[in-house]
Amino acid sequence: MQNKQLWAPWRLGYIKSGTPKNSTPEEALDWLEGADQDCFLCRCVADLDDRHTLTVQRGAYSIVVLNRYPYNNGHLLIAPRTHKARLDDLSVAEHSEIMQTMAGLTSVLERLVSCDGFNIGLNLGRVAGAGVPGHLHWHMVPRWAGDTNFMPVLADTHVISQSLESLYDLLHEVLAQPSPTA
DSSP, rough: OOOOOOOGGGGGHHHHHHHHSSSOGGGGGOOTTTTOOOOOHHHHHOOOHHHHHHHEEEEEEEEEOOOOOSSTOEEEEESSSOOOSGGGGGGGGHHHHHHHHHHHHHHHHHHHHOOOEEEEEEEOOOOGSSSSTSSSOOOEEEOOTTOOOGGGGGGOOOOOSHHHHHHHHHHHHHHHHHOOOO
């Protein structure tokens, strides 16, 4: 299999400078308790200039931001408003709102960009590909029949070293246990 290249010069700004600079003066930002001032998602929450930050929706517990370096048209990031790195750090209200937001956004994007499907995912931890491992966020990427795959790792062959049955047994055992938060 031959490696193919995609020319994407618009990503150079991201590579060279990271997060785009904020137009709002620092003293005007409304930081939440526990926010990381170096986190672009926390900055989007703190900066009420939604157009500048490309924040398309704010909920009581979540925020939706257009990805500045999208894999496809309509690529959204859905995140809790609070700076949390782990799924088990989310409250029931945060988790529920995030899931309801994603469900609603699928209908909205289907109408707006006439997509045929979605890739929706969360990279949990730096080794899993999280570019912002300290602030959970889900990627919602619209897909169309015949578009190119946005995950180049799918073109390679990977060895799965555990059988599905073995993994099932492990998951079944753990999930049968009462939840520590229940």
